[in-house]
Amino acid sequence: MASADQISYGDLKALIEKDKGLVLVDVRTKDEVDKGRIPGSIHIPVSDVEIDFSLDQDAFQNKFGVAKPPLDAPNLVFHCQMGRRGQAATEKARSLGFQSARNYAGGYKEWSEKESK
Template sequence: CAKSDKDNISYEDLQVLLKENQNLVLVDVRSKGEVDNGHIPGSINIPLDTVESAFKLPPEDFKSKYGKTKPEKDSQDLVFHCQMGRRGETATKQARQLGYSKARNYAGGYMEWSKKQNK
């Protein structure tokens, strides 16, 4: 079934957020090896199997580990992505279960991003 727009953001939306939103926390949930082959500038790598523990960290620990301010629970500044959308969706669900009610998934993932960047 189609996901509603509040769960997902498009490539175009992400472009705007990356340009205009200083507080955006874009989380790449792929493995370290995948990220080393290319990533979206400004994203932080929190592999899917560590998302839950990462977002349970106290804000100061999150900041020192990932170099970004941990988003507030009701922040719209939290976006997850993976290679093609599936792991990003899982991570978004996990974050929502932890109370990040406005967390979203960039469904196109790195695959779409790299295609569009290179055209």
């Protein structure tokens, strides 16, 4: 069962299709991202989450090409390959004040399996 800080494949798929305000953050390594990624995601390695989410608006925009989400952003989602690093990133973001940050626990592994069907 999903908790308040988790999001399912179905929920994420619906958000990608409907919500232009979604900020989807891939926290895997560059090598992993180079092998495939969820469309629309931005890459911030889990080790950089605290640094990058502490940037000011302009610096974040310049680095990632998207607006830095506000602290109350309802659709800030992190993911990794299988869930563990995504959960760590979600907890880091929450500690910075992003109270609605969520982890896509299925990760890229589940996404790529479901998307290839």
